[in-house]
Each structure stands twice: as C-alpha cells, then as structure tokens.
Amino acid sequence: MHTPTRIIRPLWSWLACLALLAATSALPAQGATGDTPAKQQPAPPSDNTREVKITGKYIIFPVSNKGQRSRMTIRVGEQLVHNLDCDFPPNKESIDWWGWLDVSEYLGKTAIISAKADPEVAAMIESSNQLRNLQPLYDEALRPQFHMSQMRGWNNDPNGMCYYDGSYHFFWQSNPAGAPWANMYWGHATSPDMVHWSEQAHALRPFGDNVANRHQSMARACCFSGSGNVDTNNSAGFQKGKEKTMVLVFTDTGCGESLAYSTNRGKTWTYYEGNPVIKHSGRDPKLIWYAPGKHWVITLFDERAPFGQNISIYTSKDLKQWEYASSITGFFECAEMFELPVDGNKDNKKWVMFAADAQYVIGNFDGKKFTPEHQGKHQVHWGPYYASQCFSNSPDGRVVQIGWARIDMPGMPFNQAFSLPTQLTLHTTDEGIRMYADPIKELEGLRKPKPKKETNKVLTAEAGTLEMAATGQTYDIVVTLKKGSASQAVLHFGENVVTYDFGSQRLDDMPLKMQNDKVTFRVLVDRPMFEVSGGGGACYKTAGRRDMGKPLGKISLSAQGGTLTVESLTVHEMNSAWKKP
DSSP: OOOOSOOSSOHHHHHHHHHHHHHHTTSOOOOSSSSSOOOOOOOOOOTTEEEEEOOSSEEEEEEOTTOEEEEEEEEETTEEEEEEEEEEOSSTTOOOEEEEEEOGGGTTSEEEEEEOSOHHHHTTOEEESSOOOSSOTTOSTTOOSSSOOOSSEEEEEEEEEEEETTEEEEEEEEETTOSSSOSOEEEEEEESSSSSOEEOSOSBBOOOTTOSSBOTTBOSSOEEEEEEEEETTOTTSOOOTTSOEEEEEEEETTTEEEEEEESSTTSSOEEOTTOOSBOSSOEEEEEEEEGGGTEEEEEEEEOOTTTOSEEEEEEESSSSSOEEEEEEESOOSSOEEEEEEETTEEEEEEEEEEOTTOOEEEEEEOSSOEEESSSSOBOOEESSEEEEEEOBSOSSSOEEEEEEEOOOOTTSSEEOEEOOOEEEEEEEETTEEEEEEEEOGGGGGGBOSSOEEEEEEEEOSSSOEEEEEEOSSOEEEEEEEEOOSOSEEEEEETTEEEEEETTTTEETTEEOOOBTTEEEEEEEEOSSEEEEEETTTTEEEEEEOTTTTSOOEEEEEEEESSOEEEEEEEEEEBOOTTSOO
16 A cells, blocks of 8 residues: 555645635634524624625526635524635626525525625626526536536535435535635535436535624535434434434534534534534544444544544544544545455455545454455546545445546636546456446447447458448447457547557556457546446546537547457437427
8 A cells, every 4th residue: 555645635725725814814703612692793893894685596597617716694683694705706807707605594684795796796696596607507607517526616526425315415625606626515416316416405505603693504714525414313313203303414614513404304404503513633524333243433544643644543432532543554535345256246345445535445344444455556536536435325225426527618608517426346457356337338328329330340440440420429439349450449539539559458548358369348428528437337537628518520439550340339319408309
C-alpha cells in the first residue's frame, strides 16, 4: 500500500472554508445554544438589504461564471435561512445563468435579503415559482444526457447515497451560486432506477456558525463529504410514526463528524443538536450497518498518530455515541467499505476497502478491524474519476457505485458531473480475486430501437475500416474482436479514440487480457464525456470528449499492422434520461 501523492482536494479548499466560517462569525449571535434563543438582531446595514415577499417556492438570483464573489444572506423573521457566497455579475448585462434556493416553507412571509452586489444586480434577486433558464434546462450544449449532473452550479463528491422504499437518494457536494468550488451545500436528487433523476431541495446548508435560530438543516460551517443510510431499527430514537429514519453523516468543517436526519422520506433534514458525534483530525465518514454485531460502523479519513494518513474505524449502537476501534494506513479521504460474494457465491464473501482514488484492497472485516489479504492495492478505475461512493441499503443486494467525474463544462450554468452507476462484483482471475465495475443494466433501457450492427467482418491494414454514420452525440457502442495479425484495433467516434493493443493486451492505458484470443469492450458516449468498460467491467475509464457538444459525424473501427476479425460491432443510439422518448 502507499499514500497517494496527488491530493485532489487541496489545502486551499480547507482554508477557504475556514475563512468563510470566520465571515459567518460576524453575523449577529442569537444567543448561546439552549432552550430559548435570544432575539435575532437586525441584518447588518447595507445599501443592498431589502425585503422580498415570498410568493414562490424559490429565491432566484443572477450569477456570472466570471463573477465577483460576495456574501448573500437570507433571513425570514428571526431565522437565518441561507448564508452563502455568490458569484454575482458585475452588472445586469453580464448574467450567465440564474441560481435558485428553496424557500417553499416560507410562502406568504417576507424575506430580508442582504447581498453585497451592484445595486442593479441586487435588485434582480426575487421570489419565483419558476426557475429562470437562459438555456433550455437539461438540454444545454454540454449537458450530459444519461449521466447525472446537477441543475445549477459546481459539484464534486457524491455523498449520502442510499435507498429507501422505492427511491434511490443521491447527494453531492454542491455550490449552487457559482461555477467554481465554494459553499458546500448538499445537493439532493431521487430516482426509481439510478438513471432518471429528479433534483430536490438542498438537503444540508452551510454557514450557520453559532446562530441558534437558524434553519434546521444548517450546519455550522461547510457541509463536507459524508454518507447516508436508513436506521431500520430506530437505534437513534429519531423515528416518528411509521416512516423509518434516514440518516446522513458528514463533516461539519472545523467541528467534527455530524448527523442530520429525516423522518419524512428525505423531504426535510434536521441537524442533530448533539453534534459533533466524533471529533478528530479527519473527514468524510462512511456509515454502514454491521449485521453480525448489530452495530453501526463509520470508516473515515483520519490523521491519528502514529498512523499518519489512514482510514479509521469507529463503532456505535445508537449513532450518537461512537468508540474508536482501529486504523489502517495508506489511504487518503472519502473512505468506502462493503462486502461482496466472490463469483456470485454467497458462501464465499470478501470485504473491499478503498478511498478517494478508488484503488482497492480485498480482505476480511470482523466488525471492528479490516485485515487485508494481500500486499498493495488493485485498480479498476482510470481517468478523472474520484471520491466515489456506493449506495447503502440496496433492495437487491447489489453494490452500485458512482464517482465524481472531474470534467470542466466551460460556459455552462453547471460544472463537473458524475460517472455512470456501475455494479461492483468480485471475480476469480489468473492474478487472484479482482473487483469489476460494469454499468448497471438499467442503462440499457435508454437504447433506441434498431441499432446498427456489423458481424464477422475481417479487417486488414490496407482495406480494413468499418464505418457508420453517427449524426447524434449519445451512443452505446459494444465491440467484440478476435485476434489476428494486427497489432492494434482503433475505434474512432468523432474526434475521440479508444485503442486495443493486442501485444500488451491493454485497452488504452488499462490492462485487459484476452479470453480465447477475444476481447470485448463497451464505450458509452455522452455530450461532454465518455466511459469505457472492458471485459465486462475488468477495467473502467472516465474521460472528457475532445469534441464536447458536437455530433460525432461517424463511428469507425480499423486494424493497424495486420488483420483482425470484428465478431460484432453494435452501435445503439441513446435516448436522453431527462426526456420522454
């Protein structure tokens, strides 16, 4: 094992969050946390403080991708409702998109909005029942059509992923008020199938500081990464009525690991008054239920002496009181741990552990300590893929993973995206037990009818190209090749290339061994990005397209340096997950 040398979440992000927390400390205190909060002091004087009648479910505000970052604070009566930094345009002619914040619970009331922006820009902040879209929503030029992406603003890590009673709940690190990293709300979306997503109101809000009378979902500082699960046995005692309690655990920056819970199917969230539940020098808690011991487990990034950067394990019976159990070195941020059967055999299960880079270790877990079975780490994911997480409480036992696709979306009202959901499985190979990651079957439901297909075609270096017209941007391309004398097979789609090298047995930069002199791989092409799955998930790659937002024009497959047989080339055009076909 080794400690990653490339730190993706840099020190500046922590310093930025602490600086923003210091800024919130200037807010008037509402009394110490206790039974009765003190009366809210008036908003600090500002030329751009005004009252707005809440006639719709949103407060909408103008944003520029090259804006001037400054603070906006929203209060309703004596309660602090939102407090964030916004990238306001320098003038009303420079608006790139419109952000939104949910205020639906305050309909009919009056908001006091303080915004340090150009007076004409600040005057454009208003209440509305409709979002304001300068480009067609979910049909913007670079909008992924079958990858999850948030409606507006920046995203990074997937968070809180869990299933409850017919819905998959997906959360993420979100800046709703600018294209770069900032603020760190928790975005929230739900889906019946992990393919068709509906964005909900933000689940967690940052920068409540020590204000006692703040919104129930507001943390003290940035709401950094964490996870989610369902308290089926009501171990924490939060449950009201028949609905089970959904629980989020996250890093409230500078405070510690904290809980928020929902007793109404994730519609609203409450910050636990006993936070933090763990205080340490780390972050990014992953919450799982360990059935044999009937207790909860949190794995998280830690810097506990004498281990250095490590994953530490804590246990609890009630989600509130936690005990340190063990540590394992050589991991950096965004811990993940789960159990899988080997080759589908439920009598032979292994545990898997990885961190943000998704390089994994296979071993055993006794409820308190993870013990690796091998030296070093294995790799299945490649490309700008980071901070992945798996759904908890899966209804069918599958372990399904989604990662942060670190791909810039220039000029868009959103930035970054997420990988496709992939099912993780363990398989016995010549090298030992390895984890596979393959796109979930539900994605095949987006395939349009009547795919283009070629079978049993022999290609040569001199006259060996299969070519198909491709007027669209979204495709699912499946290729099976049989080795001949060719050194390489080259798949072109638009300006993008995927190559299989028969000598080194590599699919681009990923090792992929042939089986009986054959190799199969799949390329899922979306508007700004594509993903490659080789050998049914033996290797998996995420990449940005060179020709973002353009029709491919054509898809071609050619042989280099000899002959090969294309057993099959199938090209499925894909429907949008955001639209009805």
